[in-house]
Amino acid sequence: MKYFFPFLWIALIVIGCQSGISDAELSGNKVVLKAESLEMRLWWCTPEMVRISIADRSGHYDDLDSIMVVKHEWGAVDFDVSSEGDEWIISSAVIDLHVDKKNLATIIYDKHGKIIFGTSSSSSSASESVIGYKDDVPFLRARLFPGEEFFGFGERMDFLSQRGKKLTLDVGRGLGRPHEIGAYNILKANYCPVPFFMSSRGYGYFFHNAWPSHWNMGSSSDKEWSVKADGGAMDCYFMYGPEFTKLIENYTSITGRSPLLPRFAMGLHVGTYSGGTWGHEDKTSQDYVVDLARKFREQDVPADLLWLDSTWRLFGKVNGKGGTTFEWRQPGFPDPKSMFDKVYEQNFNMAGVHIRPRLDNTDENNLLEQAQELGVTYSEGDYPGDFPNFFDEVAEEWWWQNGLKPLAELGVMFVKTDEGSAFGRQGNELLNKTGPQGEKIPELHNLFPVVYTKAPYEKLSAFNKMRGLTQTREGFAGVQRYPYIFAGDWPSEWQYFAPVLRAGINIGLSGVGAWTHCMGGFEHVADPELYVRWCQFGMFSPVAMLFGMEHPQYKEPWNYGEEALKIFRKFDNLRYSLVPYIYSSYFQMYQSGVPIMRAMVMHWPEDKNTYSIDDQYMFGDNIMVCPVLTKGTSTRIVYFPKGEWYDFWSGEKIEGGQYKLVVTPIEEMPLYVKAGGILPRQPEMEYMGEKAVDPLTLQIFTGETGSFTLYEDDGRSLDYQYGKFSATEISMQDSENNLSITVGESRGDYDVEDYGLVLEVLLDEKPSGVSMADGSTASEIELSAFDKNKGDQLQWAYDDDAGKLFVSGKRNVEKEAVFVIKY
Template structure:
């Protein structure tokens, strides 16, 4: 612990000696002589909350980030008072509170220091706005690395970086540009194989310095509000990410079609062009599930209206598209055009739903329709009203999903690109200015949208997309990385940003494949598709200013490559759907950076390119032009090259061949990967057999396949199928056991098991203790067998 040396920074104030202490069940309150209260709450054995009040007063305890379903509870909990400190002990942690300085030290039961205050909490009065700038400084441990923080467009390891959180419209942003569209103030620290996480739940503009200014200090601070942060201990990084995600919530399962391939542009119109687009997909046999209508479908960019010249009968059009397997997704922005003849504007004015400036006039800003007012989505009445606006779109016209854009909120032709800071907000009964509400404005807009969509697509499941987000937005929406650029650098950025978002609790994420601004060439587009099909949200979107970015917009060779990888995504949909189920139920990120996958291997701590898709598929995009392959790091263990079944041993960097039609893909030995046949859209085919790609391993490995009706809510009533497979490979035999749960009856009645790397020729097959004639289970060669889906155990012997 740092000694009580006088450390003076001009204008900063610090807690001094603790003069009182009390415990209220799971809360421990420490009060200093100069009126600072530290409240430590034990949420779980390895999850703590730290709140600091000045002048003996806490602010109202309210947060948009925390999920109502967050887990609470702990085992043994003790507190003791020593001569110079208090000690709180859980079954996982020891928390030392210094009596003289109120500084914190957190260690495990073996005495290893996990996290320790440097200066600790300090603050500075904000003379311009009132309140305090609240600050926290921590000691940077030896060789400590940092990860997380949402959509930051920089190296995955944040050591040596300074970033800030302020949702910002950043058209054609560049590498290291900051801030961007998301504000997710959560990071993971890792040192000596000990992982922990800190979530600074403060919606004011916040800053994080990861040993940038001072190499031995990591600090975070905010322009107002409380010093209020949560601490999560692993020591496994997976436990940290899951604990944070549990606290801030996970989404319900989306419909499976939302995981298909989506096509978008600014903008597809009129109706004839949309119909031609759909027809081209089906003609060329390129799978696609959703087409997007950007702002040009509206009448003068007025939300919740249609341009009847471009779309004379949207209900008929969307019904016809749906018959061909296309869902229609429309954009809705927050800016409501100031127009006395516009019904949405009239309703909002009558009910006083628009944001106002500090001295009373309505907040006004220019967006696509011209001068606009902006609903106060922090007012629950406004959210309820906004949700009801979707009734006609969803229930009567047949829109399938909604995309909320420009919701930082973005305002044009002003230096700040957003609302004035004196704009007032209800903040669910805790009135404040835009300084506090800015970072959650987009979150509360998409929350209202989600509630409306969910109500009016019922009994189907909602699908919603947002550009702006704060921690916890994943409960309501998917997202993408914003207005990127068609460059190789942005292909690299898309890879890093999506991995980082998954580590930050928001896994349903992708990028504008091919780049939004400017125009890719065929090679870049092909390489981006190869990456994008392995992102949870898979959508091509472009500005349309520089040419088209449909799969067939380049030469036929590129079209064939694009088709190949979109088809691969559709084959892997049951694997992807299982990934989403694990994310929804357990908070497990859908993509795992190598450091998450194997934190013990220090070689993974600075890798940016490679990631694990789900549990068993290693992906490494090619991110340079004219490449015939690339060097990549293959993590420890044995991996099958997906393309030729060659087995490679990991734990080192190695060269991998990858011509223009190949992305390096490797399958972890022991994996069982479920596959569908190729469909042109989700639900086109009745699945008659489920392929199981079985990759032999000497030893044991487990895999899971989750299935349900792919839409609707019967899965909540037990109508799901959860199959857990355990493989045990030996030199002359392979045993696969299946454990089943759930009442859902799949459309198929058998598995086609494709065996990879089997080290022996099959002599016999035994299913549930009965030997089966080989001619009954091997219709397609020595390494393929077909068996009933309801087997409990199959033994393959050589």
């Protein structure tokens, strides 16, 4: 494991010395406060964020983490320290901390004197500890304010706000049989817990501790919330927004942000059991895989990524289905390289395979035995162990060279890392095995999924000489750096649909934005209506993924009837057309940490109506998505926050600040766009790169003002991390006499070629004319003559029935273009 060692203190300044009261010591951005029996270190990261640590009984601070936290050095922060009576007051430009000199109880104020956060005031004694260690385990007790709500905690499937709830954060899922109360128990689902939350009072709290932690968010008292861990340090980061987007930005500045996926990963991801799911392994065939790739093309269903799930490999002699032999199953896969070549000939951009962390042996390949002899597995007492030690670089390299690299040389470009939770815990398949056990294992159990995902992400990225991509099921704080994560194996039943949606909303509130789920559910043949509704939601998820295990139907849309295929194709094409919008939103996430799939409360935290909304969400800045979660319904209730909104399908304008009952025909999922919203769209295509993005269509939902930043790059390399990309500001401004739409010049180090533009503008009435700010005038033509697939001529047409104006013109990327629509 890599460790970080903080810089040595270079100065100690003692202030506020009083008889019987300990000192405060300053060094750089740090302040150490010594109470009667405790020592607290405050380490300013920014004026609005401070790290608060309590030394253990030996005076030690745990600063060694490099798995959850990636930023350890911070710029200088101006702050003041003073002593007033029984308090120290430590103030930055944004917040003031008042710390009790006896027990280190802390109250944090904003600059208006409002209490943002405070350790518990319900102690029976002024000297009673509210932060520190009890029985050598860390704990904190904090004030719970009237009306305060809590959001985050990772991929929670149970509730949105966790006020009044008890939670345990420990990677895994429910155990026991039947699965309905075990693996499928949404109350026990913990595939990606994250010890971070945001409060409706405008602060965020990251408990920097990977041990299993236990949170009581007001279940026992309406005046206090608390957290304790099974071990480790009392170490946390407090941050003030008050905007939730600012809190996410701060949190991800500590734990890292999601790098960009390849642009083609905005398209459809497809998984297959190669024709033989579990129990039917003898039916697996590389011909099935190639035929499946061809059928997506024949059926005109756009797709870009394809992976082979677990039955591609021969199950081993030691760990069976729960291990990975890295040996191809025979006779089904006599020539896997040829198979991958044929998949790529069908213009799939990336193919991969499923793996599990445990190694295994076969008659031909004793990979586990080799690893054990070389000491690169994690020891399990007297047994040398099954798990490669991904905490060790030497072991990781051995695993790559002897396990994964031979597959990469055949054409494997990414992997699905499954069952990371089995390290130190009962696995999904091997019920009699728990992996390593011991004093530090509970902590490493939660960190293992992160390093397990990191290894193939980085190795394959380097091998492929392009951006990495790994699909993983489990994670913890920091896993967002190795995208992407999926929600797990939930059955194709209506009762699991809403919890999966809730999981996506919650994980976004926890700093993990590249997320997905199995459209239509994972196992069981789906009700066709459920299949359609779940796939509609899937196409408006951060990653669109199609995968199921039921034999022989699986989850391909043509297996669910003509209507399902037609609707699937419609939404798949819609997603592909929206890729410029989606990809730009991914870049926004890379820059700020703000996810693509956003809880309504993230944008409107001041609106208490959003606190309980877990069945609709924002998709990027402008689109509100409202999945239909009830069987047989023809309507659903939608909440419209303040402002004006447009129905994406009909163009109807809707006033915000209200609940509204909307109709939900099966061929549509309710979608709404904020007034002023701009949606850049590309031509429909069967796979990314089939066509040039020409013309680029700007779908504009008029309002007083609106803007969008269009992001463009090469779609594959890491050059964007060094500034080689293009950003174009697109804006609209409405006035009494005209509407102006500005497409700015391309800015950045990435060269973009000129292309056609088509504006599709919602307008209640036909304009009197369209011109450019440079004086040129667009020609009005008949609607029937207007070609929406070309943007080479400056002309316009109006659709009276739809209330839409269409304008076309060539874009010169080196110049600003201003379209003036005259009323």
